[in-house]
Amino acid sequence: MDELYLYARAGCHLCGDTRRALVLLLAERRAAGLPSPTLVERDIDTNDDWQRAFMTAIPVVELGGERLELATSLSRIRRLLANVLDAPAAAARG
Numbered sequence: 001m002d003e004l005y006l007y008a009r010a011g012c013h014l015c016g017d018t019r020r021a022l023v024l025l026l027a028e029r030r031a032a033g034l035p036s037p038t039l040v041e042r043d044i045d046t047n048d049d050w051q052r053a054f055m056t057a058i059p060v061v062e063l064g065g066e067r068l069e070l071a072t073s074l075s076r077i078r079r080l081l082a083n084v085l086d087a088p089a090a091a092a093r094g
Contacts, residue, residue, distance in 0.1 A: 002084070004037040006071075007060035009044050014072055018059040021074050025081060035085040037063060 006022060008015030022039055029036040044050040044058060054060050057069035061077060064084040071077055 002037050002064045003040045004081075005060075005062040006039060006041045007044050007050060007054045007062070008041060008058055012058055014070075015059040018061065018071050018077070021077055022061070025074070025078055029081065029085075037085070 004022065004026070006015070006019060008019065019041065026036045026039060042050060044054050054069075059071050061068045061071040061080060063080060066080055066084050068076060068080050071080075
């Protein structure tokens with residue numbers, strides 16, 4: 001299963017909000033028996049390429065090649081998870 005990446009930086013309150021939302025959504029998915037990737041946080045200040053790419057777009061959530069910039073909406077994050085994780089499973093059953 002793919003890892004779920006959160007690109008963030010220390011002191012970013014929006015990043016903290018998104019982190020908490022991801023933890024909640026992943027726990028909901030596990031409780032419902034749905035695929036739930038491992039959350040990996042990447043501090044953009046530790047990598048010049050990440051900093052250049054994401055400085056004006058954090059928090060950024062990435063999963064399975066799909067990227068959501070300014071990821072602050074619970075519904076948008078939930079939709080990303082469903083689109084990446086649930087659509088392939090439904091297609092395989094189809």
